[in-house]
Amino acid sequence: xxxxxxxxxxxxxxxxxxxxxxxxxxxxxxxxxxxxxxxxxxxxxxxxxxxxxxxxxxxxxxxxxxxxxxxxxxxxxxxxxxxxxxxxxxxxxxxxxxxxxxxxxxxxxxxxxxxxxxxxxxxxxxxxxxxxxxxxxxxxxxxxxxxxxxxxxxxxxxxxxxxxxxxxxxxxxxxxxxxxxxxxxxxxxxxxxxxxxxxxxxxxxxxxxxxxxxxxxxxxxxxxxxxxxxxxxxxxxxxxxxxxxxxxxxxxxxxxxxxxxx
Numbered sequence: 305x306x307x308x309x310x311x312x313x314x315x316x317x318x319x320x321x322x323x324x325x326x327x328x329x330x331x332x333x334x335x336x337x338x339x340x341x342x343x344x345x346x347x348x349x350x351x352x353x354x355x356x357x358x359x360x361x362x363x364x365x366x367x368x369x370x371x372x373x374x375x376x377x378x379x380x381x382x383x384x385x386x387x388x389x390x391x392x393x394x395x396x397x398x399x400x401x402x403x404x405x406x407x408x409x410x411x412x413x414x415x416x417x418x419x420x421x422x423x424x425x426x427x428x429x430x431x432x433x434x435x436x437x438x439x440x441x442x443x444x445x446x447x448x449x450x451x452x453x454x455x456x457x458x459x460x461x462x463x464x465x466x467x468x469x470x471x472x473x474x475x476x477x478x479x480x481x482x483x484x485x486x487x488x489x490x491x492x493x494x495x496x497x498x499x500x501x502x503x504x505x506x507x508x509x510x511x512x513x514x515x516x517x518x519x520x521x522x523x524x525x526x527x528x529x530x531x532x533x534x535x536x537x538x539x540x541x542x543x544x545x546x547x548x549x550x551x552x553x554x555x556x557x558x559x560x561x562x563x564x565x566x
Contacts, residue, residue, distance in 0.1 A: 332376050334383040341379050342494070345370070348535070353378050355386075357562035362386060363494075400565055402453045408436055408565065410464075412515030419453075427456035458491075458509075458566060465489050465512035472516075472523045473505065479546050480527050496557065497522045499529035514560050521553035 328343040341355075341362035353375065354365040366375055400406055407414045416435035421442050422428070428439040444452055466489040477483035485503030492498070492508040499505055505526045511519045524546045532539035543550050 328372070330372070330376055330379070332380040332383070334380050339379060339383055339386055343372075343375055355379065355382055357386065357558055402438060402450065402457070408457070409513040410436070410461075411468075411512065412518075427453050429456055429460045454566070461512055461566070462489060462491075462509040465507070465509040468512055469507050469519065469523065472520055473527070476520065476523050476527055476546065480524075482527070482530055484527070484530060496561070497526040499526045499533070501533070503530060505530075510561075510564050510566065513564055513566075515556070517553055518557045518560055521547060521550055521557060524550070 328345070329340070330343065331340045333339075339362060341364050343364045343366055345366050345368045347368050349365060349367045351367060353367075353370065355378070356363045356365070362379065364375055364379060400408070402417065402419060404417060404419050406417045408417060409415070410431065415431060417438060418435060419438045419440060422439035424439070424441055425443075426441065427444075430437050430439075438453060438456075440449060440453060469489055470487050473484065473487050484499075484505040486505070488504060488506045489509050490506050492506060495506075495508060496511060497505065497507045507522065507526070511522055524543055528539055528542040528546070532542050540550075547553065
């Protein structure tokens with residue numbers, strides 16, 4: 305990016321009267337690769353800056369008083385790592401066309417796609433031991449084909465996610481000894497899960513693409529927020545009570561989430 309202003313990162317405040325944290329947004333460039341990021345400042349964070357890959361961007365957790373130019377410099381220094389771990393999400397890679405020979409993730413497995421032309425008005429999706437079969441109406445071609453197949457895939461994944469996530473919440477609720485008021489599966493662009501004060505848990509449907517152990521980590525994380533609505537040591541102790549190896553799963557979630565194709 306050409307201006308010196310861009311080189312140091314452009315940060316804009318986003319007000320949120322309900323939150324104790326302050327969010328900002330910025331962009332940096334290195335070797336022609338542009339990375340946008342969201343900064344969340346927290347009074348509880350003392351020194352370290354932490355970078356996390358989210359479904360649609362980069363999140364940076366920083367202490368309240370960290371200068372914005374230091375945050376931008378930190379993100380810029382991590383661009384090679386971001387590029388490496390973004391996988392299929394890197395803008396330089398060819399997007400999926402949903403044709404035979406490609407593959408899509410499901411429950412941590414890579415399913416080969418078999419796309420075929422079929423009768424009917426709607427795209428149909430099924431999986432079996434051999435992979436994912438996508439039946440595409442003969443009337444569709446070009447951009448219209450791509451758009452309708454992608455919409456059908458998102459709907460298919462979301463239905464599968466709703467079934468699986470509700471089942472995992474029921475299982476881990478028995479382990480925890482408490483349960484949520486409601487469980488919703490949504491298209492959450494910036495979160496894998498969330499816990500509302502009214503006891504509602506919300507989950508990102510993309511979790512169904514990942515290994516079950518990573519989905520379970522998110523379920524346990526959000527369940528623990530029902531009794532520990534913060535990230536203080538007592539919260540992590542509650543997570544560890546149910547998942548002693550949660551740290552490894554948390555790292556796995558960050559890495560896997562960066563490469564999801566949808």
